[in-house]
Amino acid sequence: MKGNVEAESIKIFGEADIEGHVTLKDLNLRGAVHIKERLVGGHIHGYGELKIENDCEADSISLKGAVAIGRTLNAEKVSLYLHFEDSRIEEIGGEVIRVTKSKAFNVINFLKRFRHDSAKLVAESIEGDDIYLEYTKAKVVRGKEVTIGPGCEIDLVEYQTSFQQDEKAIVIDSKKV
Template sequence: MPALNPMPESNKPLKINGSRICRGDMDASHVEVLGHLHVSGSLSTARLKLRGECSIGLSCHAQELSSFGSLRVTELRGVSITANGYLSVTGEAAAEEFKAEGCVRIDRLSCTSTIRIKLGSLCKIRHMTSEGDIIVSPSFKLLPIPLSPFRKLRCEIIEGADITLYRTQADLVCGQKVTLGPGCSIREIRYRETLTVHPRSQVGKIIQMNT
């Protein structure tokens, strides 16, 4: 059975080897997980480093998040978020910078700087917005031939300044500069400055907005 882990004293670092359960909220200066951590409430930390599995019932507030495993949470907020593996956010994920490679499932993703996603599996983000760049590209860690049909991004709305997409399916893409690589299917594009569409991508409607 996993050990019941009491909430650590505030501003104390926490390192977890094995499996721990926190019945309530957790507050620590640094959290490192080398195994499995379940927090039924919210997790607040300056830095969360994950090499294993972590599930959080409510929200996770981490200035710096580095995940190399599986993270499931209702709400995620931070300054710098890097996820390699599996990331599921049933509510909103907000950060200055967001980087992910692998499988991403998020309802709403918003960033003040840059969003970079490398497709290692089927990714789903209902609404994605950034004040800066949005870059969706293939992951070169996986063999392209047998896994390529499953490596794509599905969205309803994508909004950003400079947007570059690869193998993306979306209802609406809105940006100043929009570039579509191969394998995209976009219902409507609204752009202000430039638009580039790969011959192997499809666009239903194109609108150039007044600057």
């Protein structure tokens, strides 16, 4: 699609390329979408691949798969279930942020467990009130309550209320602020 898209609801089953801005209340993804500009929406959910070259702003985002956002993801609730390839988001901001590895089981996922390059989220900064991260590589994580789970590599954690770290996570420095 060339130009901007404005809609109440969009369901993508397959693949879509949008060369402008997207404004909507509901995006149901079952496949792949590439947005050249920015996405502003209410609820973004589904599985597959979401690529946005600029910013993404939403009430909530719940995706299983891979996400690439060139700049900022800002949503009240962020739930990312990492699956099949690395996700990259420059900055994430939200109230509740959950990044976990997909629990889906099939033969391909079982075999991928033996590879050293299983899916991770790579981000510069993650900021929120309640944060739980797995398999995330970030320079800075800031929050009220922060839990760093397995597979994480974090340079700095700044927290207000509580901080927990899994024994299989690497955190270079942490500070209560």
